[in-house]
Amino acid sequence: ETGVTQSPTHLIKTRGQQVTLRCSSQSGHNTVSWYQQALGQGPQFIFQYYREEENGRGNFPPRFSGLQFPNYSSELNVNALELDDSALYLCASSLNVDLYQETQYFGPGTRLLVL
Amino acid sequence: AQSVAQPEDQVNVAEGNPLTVKCTYSVSGNPYLFWYVQYPNRGLQFLLKYITGDNLVKGSYGFEAEFNKSQTSFHLKKPSALVSDSALYFCAVRTLTGANNLFFGTGTRLTVIP
Numbered sequence: 001e002t003g004v005t006q007s008p009t010h011l012i013k014t015r016g017q018q019v020t021l022r023c024s025s026q027s028g029h030n031t032v033s034w035y036q037q038a039l040g041q042g043p044q045f046i047f048q049y050y051r052e053e054e055n056g057r058g059n060f061p062p063r064f065s066g067l068q069f070p071n072y073s074s075e076l077n078v079n080a081l082e083l084d085d086s087a088l089y090l091c092a093s094s095l096n097v098d099l100y101q102e103t104q105y106f107g108p109g110t111r112l113l114v115l
Numbered sequence: 116a117q118s119v120a121q122p123e124d125q126v127n128v129a130e131g132n133p134l135t136v137k138c139t140y141s142v143s144g145n146p147y148l149f150w151y152v153q154y155p156n157r158g159l160q161f162l163l164k165y166i167t168g169d170n171l172v173k174g175s176y177g178f179e180a181e182f183n184k185s186q187t188s189f190h191l192k193k194p195s196a197l198v199s200d201s202a203l204y205f206c207a208v209r210t211l212t213g214a215n216n217l218f219f220g221t222g223t224r225l226t227v228i229p
Contacts, residue, residue, distance in 0.1 A: 004158075033216055042119075042205055042219030043159070056216060090158055092217075101147055101166040104217060106159040 003027055004093050004107035012113045013081050021076040021110045023091030031055070031096065032074040033104060034066060037088040049074055078112075086114045117142040119208050121220035128196045129228050136191040136223045138206030146208050148189040149217060150180055153203040162204075165189060176200075196227045 003026035013019050025032050031050045035043035045058035049068035063079040072093070078085055088111050092104035118141045128134045140146055147166055151159040163174025170182045180191045189206060203224050207217040 006158075031215075035217075035219075040221075042207075042221045043217070045216040045218070048216055058216065092159075101164070103149070103161050103164060105161060106151070108158040 004091060004105055006089075006091050006107040006110050008110060009108065010111050010113075012115065014115050015081055015083060017081050017114075018077065018079045019081060019112060021078075021089050021091075021112070023074045023076070023093075023107060025072045025074070025091075025093030026105055029093035029095050029105070030072050031094045031102075032068055032072065033092045033094070034074070034076050035090040035092065036060070037090055037109070038084075039087070043090055046076070081114045083114050086112060088112075117146075117208055117210055117218050119206050119218055119220035121204075121206055121223045123223050124221075125224050125226070127226045127228060130198055131195050134193050134196040134200070134225065134227070136204050136206075136225060138189045138191065138220060140187050140189065140206075140208045142208055142210045144210050146189075146210055148180075148182065149207040149209070150174065150178070150189075150191050151205045151207065153205065153222075155202075159205065162191070196225075198227045198229050201225055201227045 005024045007022045033048040034046040037043040047057040048055045052068045065077045067075045088109045090109045091107045094102045094104045120139045149164045150162040165172045165182045173179045203222050206220045
């Protein structure tokens with residue numbers, strides 16, 4: 001098991017609501033990336049945070065936002081939830097954003113269901 | 116643009132037989148290639164990666180992968196499959212252009228038959 005933890009494990013929301021997902025990175029890791037994994041698909045990159053600033057973003061609308069805290073933990077916020085937001089949300093931590101060979105270590109994920 | 120293809124949605128292999136899970140990629144520049152495994156209701160678990168050097172990469176749990184630049188492939192292999200290897204396998208690529216993120220294939224479900 002990696003040292004990456006995520007909470008909650010499961011969540012049920014209704015369309016239009018807002019949700020916050022949390023991630024604690026592996027000890028010593030300063031970079032956190034978030035991915036969305038829809039059913040039957042591979043994970044898709046949402047964004048990455050390094051030293052509390054967004055370092056890159058995938059093709060997701062602005063209602064997906066994030067934060068990184070001084071202890072390198074992170075939050076993913078999704079506003080105005082849509083049915084298609086139902087997915088497994090994965091957090092990954094890595095040691096150094098500038099080292100492209102660094103491995104990203106994933107947490108167990110948060111499964112979000114939007115009704 | 117970068118892309119990863121896993122041409123087989125499902126691979127079945129008998130226990131004890133060798134297994135191969137295929138992956139091809141398309142990138143600009145040199146690729147960094149990764150394999151991850153996902154067990155039911157779990158996150159992704161890192162298996163191995165190719166950065167540079169020897170084309171044959173050895174990873175966790177007896178898995179290995181061969182980088183073939185001319186065929187733009189990075190197939191995952193194991194000499195003798197175990198029932199416990201049954202899971203969903205993802206190939207991913209990262210390059211030095213753009214954001215420092217992983218671009219994943221759609222996954223291959225491996226079933227090892229006892």
